[in-house]
Amino acid sequence: MAAGATIGRRGRRPAAERPAASAPPRPFVQRVLGEHPTALLFIAPAVIVIVGLSVVPIFWTIILSFKSSDLITPARWIGTANYKALQHDPAFGEAIKHTLIYTAIFVPVSTALGLLLAMALNRQIRFIGIYRTALLAPFIVAITAQGVLFSYIFDERFGVANAMLDKLGLPTQGFLGDPSQAIYVIALIGIWGGVGFPLVVYLAALQDVPGELIDAASVDGARRWAILRHVILPQLWPVTIFLLVWQFLQALQLFELIYATTRGGPIESTVTIVYYIFHEAFQVFHAGYAAAVAVIVGVFLVLLAAVQFGFNAFRRRAAA
Amino acid sequence: MAALAAAVAALVLSACGGSSSSSGGGGSSSSGGGGGESENTVEIEFWHGQNERIAQVLDEMIEEFEESHPHVVVSKDAGGVSSDRMRQKVTAGLQADDVPDIAYIFGSDLASFAQTEKLANLSEAVENGEIDWNNFVPVAQEAATVDGEPRAFPSLVDNLAVVYNKKIFKEEGVAFPPNEMSWEEFLKIAEEVNNPSKGIAGWAWPGTGDEDTTWRIWPLVWQKGGEVLNEDGNGVGFEGEPGEAALEVVQKGTEAGTIYIDGTAGSERMQQLFNSEKLAMNITGPWALVEYLEAGVEYGVTLLPSFTDEHTTISGPDTWAIFDNGEEREHAAIEFLDWFSEPDQQLKWLEVSGSLPLTKDIGKAPGYAKFQNSIPGLKAFIDNTANAKTRPTVTSYPEISTAMGKAIGEVLYKKSDAQQAVESAVSEANKELELGG
Numbered sequence: 001m002a003a004g005a006t007i008g009r010r011g012r013r014p015a016a017e018r019p020a021a022s023a024p025p026r027p028f029v030q031r032v033l034g035e036h037p038t039a040l041l042f043i044a045p046a047v048i049v050i051v052g053l054s055v056v057p058i059f060w061t062i063i064l065s066f067k068s069s070d071l072i073t074p075a076r077w078i079g080t081a082n083y084k085a086l087q088h089d090p091a092f093g094e095a096i097k098h099t100l101i102y103t104a105i106f107v108p109v110s111t112a113l114g115l116l117l118a119m120a121l122n123r124q125i126r127f128i129g130i131y132r133t134a135l136l137a138p139f140i141v142a143i144t145a146q147g148v149l150f151s152y153i154f155d156e157r158f159g160v161a162n163a164m165l166d167k168l169g170l171p172t173q174g175f176l177g178d179p180s181q182a183i184y185v186i187a188l189i190g191i192w193g194g195v196g197f198p199l200v201v202y203l204a205a206l207q208d209v210p211g212e213l214i215d216a217a218s219v220d221g222a223r224r225w226a227i228l229r230h231v232i233l234p235q236l237w238p239v240t241i242f243l244l245v246w247q248f249l250q251a252l253q254l255f256e257l258i259y260a261t262t263r264g265g266p267i268e269s270t271v272t273i274v275y276y277i278f279h280e281a282f283q284v285f286h287a288g289y290a291a292a293v294a295v296i297v298g299v300f301l302v303l304l305a306a307v308q309f310g311f312n313a314f315r316r317r318a319a320a
Numbered sequence: 321m322a323a324l325a326a327a328v329a330a331l332v333l334s335a336c337g338g339s340s341s342s343s344g345g346g347g348s349s350s351s352g353g354g355g356g357e358s359e360n361t362v363e364i365e366f367w368h369g370q371n372e373r374i375a376q377v378l379d380e381m382i383e384e385f386e387e388s389h390p391h392v393v394v395s396k397d398a399g400g401v402s403s404d405r406m407r408q409k410v411t412a413g414l415q416a417d418d419v420p421d422i423a424y425i426f427g428s429d430l431a432s433f434a435q436t437e438k439l440a441n442l443s444e445a446v447e448n449g450e451i452d453w454n455n456f457v458p459v460a461q462e463a464a465t466v467d468g469e470p471r472a473f474p475s476l477v478d479n480l481a482v483v484y485n486k487k488i489f490k491e492e493g494v495a496f497p498p499n500e501m502s503w504e505e506f507l508k509i510a511e512e513v514n515n516p517s518k519g520i521a522g523w524a525w526p527g528t529g530d531e532d533t534t535w536r537i538w539p540l541v542w543q544k545g546g547e548v549l550n551e552d553g554n555g556v557g558f559e560g561e562p563g564e565a566a567l568e569v570v571q572k573g574t575e576a577g578t579i580y581i582d583g584t585a586g587s588e589r590m591q592q593l594f595n596s597e598k599l600a601m602n603i604t605g606p607w608a609l610v611e612y613l614e615a616g617v618e619y620g621v622t623l624l625p626s627f628t629d630e631h632t633t634i635s636g637p638d639t640w641a642i643f644d645n646g647e648e649r650e651h652a653a654i655e656f657l658d659w660f661s662e663p664d665q666q667l668k669w670l671e672v673s674g675s676l677p678l679t680k681d682i683g684k685a686p687g688y689a690k691f692q693n694s695i696p697g698l699k700a701f702i703d704n705t706a707n708a709k710t711r712p713t714v715t716s717y718p719e720i721s722t723a724m725g726k727a728i729g730e731v732l733y734k735k736s737d738a739q740q741a742v743e744s745a746v747s748e749a750n751k752e753l754e755l756g757g
Contacts, residue, residue, distance in 0.1 A: 070432055070435075070715070071411045071415075072411055072414060072432045072433060072435060072436055073432070073435040073436055147585075151583075151584050151585075151589075155584075155589070156581075156583075157519065157521070157580060158519060158593070158598065176583050177527065177581055177583045177733075178733075179733055179735065259585065260585060261584070261585065262528060262583055262584075262585070263528040263529070263530050263585045264528065264529065264530070265527055265528035265529040265530075265533075265583060265729060266527050266528070266529065266581075266583055266729055266732070266733050267529060267726060267729040267730055267733055267735060268529060268726060268729070279722075282408075283530065283531075283718055283722070284718040284719050284722055285432065285715075285718060
């Protein structure tokens, strides 16, 4: 039980504080499996599930990306041919383009809108609960349901959106039926459904901004804008970085909405990267090729997450 | 472990796609040699993938079969997935070396499964008379044949015809379309009945660019003497005139503004518009009739229009695939499906599945005459079966479909004309075929 005494601050046990040489050498089992071998037994079920359902498939996908496979017939090892073919695949380039357009709209707009709405809702007014619930509701609606709903609203011929434009005397639009508009309409739907998350996070963060800071600033003569600019926003910065990265990850993985509305059409104008993976794997059955795309996207997402980690680490060090 | 990894891999791939959760796990039942108590009893697994309503009828039929064939026991678990996910489930099963004896496989997927040794080859059983192959209607035979060899039992056939909304025609003061019309006439009628001010469209075409968009174009190509794939199988067979003439029909529809482009997934909107008296004519299959009937729409059915006298149409058939789990089980599976193909059983199956008749001797079943007239217009589809062809059962079809789907989309959305669109589809598809899929 010598260890118990040495568990230091924050639960860490620096090497220097380890039991002195006077302690008896530990038995072999403990040296190999750690101090409490039975602990491994306890975590084994979770480890097996995580390894089986996350780690193994990841490696499997990586291996698959070096093969030519339709998932039915025996796969052929083709080395990096899938990756080489990807470089000259215009459809993949288009998919990246559509994904980037969506991301470029969805990420900043949904985050900024989330902040605005959160500030509007962060006050004591009558029926605030109703407003908050109403604005959060889209976030809870299943994406597939959103897709079906909006495909009705934005129907070119019979939709509510065009009926309203017509009433207002404005020219009607193709919306989801126009190859040059569809991806923007998708982004709009995405924002409608995706603003709820930043809203909730910002609302929580706003309530964490210490009241004393705001009081102190106003005593010093700061007006509302200055308080927002110099007190509140800096406090929200870490949350904002988190949200940007998070929304970015969401945007890059856009699939369900496309599947539920346009299936990549009209004329492949809304094929995103993940939809392209689906198409290649399960519609034309180039599973190896699809796996290669998945690996590339995966690497990119990991890098993105690393940015967030790096930022947090940097902040922690700066704060210390 | 390898089996687990494979199943997991199949799962993760669908997870990568982000589609709704895969259901790969679904209860692996009593397979693998647990052959029952009596020595002679053979147990077979039957993954029919049908919904509860149909499954109930199938279960009753299985019980009937087991009574008259006491040595065979047929499972009643449906396979744990619906038929549209059966390909994935059976694929995972193949990796794990645990496949059912019978599975509901889409006609378009049969060619891929035929690449594996596990899919039974029924040639011998057909030759020695165990299967009465010639009793199946030609289009059903075609659908279950890969490289000239019978590889499955047909499970469903349908075809496309024109269903028109009588009320709209009456209101617009246009005569009902004749049973046999040319595409020229069809387009003219569409123009006459089209009425944008009332929100009424003449006809419709799915615009997503997937197989739903593509398969409807093939009858037009066939009517003009074209093919999906050329004879040697190394290139497409729709270049030039056949492809262009087919796409020109679509082009004329968009130019005249008579065509409603259904951009929604699954082209459900077309059916809804028809139900709500906003679509005058719909090119659709017999499955839609039940829906129209329930919605109380007064409709008529005519043959698919043609460029010639022959009103060639397309059938999108499905199959009962038999997998090789040893000779004994294979024979039991054949025995069951053979019994299933007898007139009485077939009639029950047609009534619940919505399939058109698969067998020539169906007329022997008492009640078949009544069935033909059970739904108005059904008879027209049944008679149409003789005109139906199927898409080729080849593994490269999805690539051809993708290229053609894009071409149709470009014409529908006026991004290119028929000639250009066909040219680029031909070169794109041929490039994919060269790569060898």
